Amino acid sequence: MPVEMLTYADLGERLKISPEAARALVKRHRWPRSRSNDGKTLVQVDLSEFSHSPISRQPQTQGGHQVVTALKQKIETLQTELAEMKVIASGHRADFERECERTNKLLAELLKVSTESVGARERAALLEGKLSMLTQPWRRRLVDAFTLALPQVASNPRESAAPIAQSPN
Numbered sequence: 001m002p003v004e005m006l007t008y009a010d011l012g013e014r015l016k017i018s019p020e021a022a023r024a025l026v027k028r029h030r031w032p033r034s035r036s037n038d039g040k041t042l043v044q045v046d047l048s049e050f051s052h053s054p055i056s057r058q059p060q061t062q063g064g065h066q067v068v069t070a071l072k073q074k075i076e077t078l079q080t081e082l083a084e085m086k087v088i089a090s091g092h093r094a095d096f097e098r099e100c101e102r103t104n105k106l107l108a109e110l111l112k113v114s115t116e117s118v119g120a121r122e123r124a125a126l127l128e129g130k131l132s133m134l135t136q137p138w139r140r141r142l143v144d145a146f147t148l149a150l151p152q153v154a155s156n157p158r159e160s161a162a163p164i165a166q167s168p169n
Helices: 008-015 019-029 061-135 138-149 157-166
Strands: 004-006 033-035 041-045
Touching: 004 008, 008 019, 008 041, 061 138
Parallel strands: none
Antiparallel strands: 004 041, 033 041
């Protein structure tokens, strides 16, 4: 038989294989190739020197069909589980939002109580100071009153009273 110029599709038809398998066969045997005017690849083949017997395979449609149906069933179960999980998640989300609101209210109440507590401590310290003043003798209260009224006078009233008494007025 003479050498023929065939496309991958024509070679596949002659050998009863797919065009992709024909292309792989051409590459494996390193047969010469060229481009035709329409852009298709042409292969130089001498089919008399080449013997090819395709391997017969059992059809995979039956097994593939079972796998596809099993996968579709698995997808459906996963989708129902996903819907259930979304419902559960929305319930958890509502709980979370409710607890966030409750926490914000408690924090506001805690802030209010802490400011009231600080104010009460300040009032208690003021009243304690007034009470300690009342328990002191009257002379000491008088000196303390002058000391508080005149911040520029020294802290010891006897030291500040001596220079005033010695002044020449």
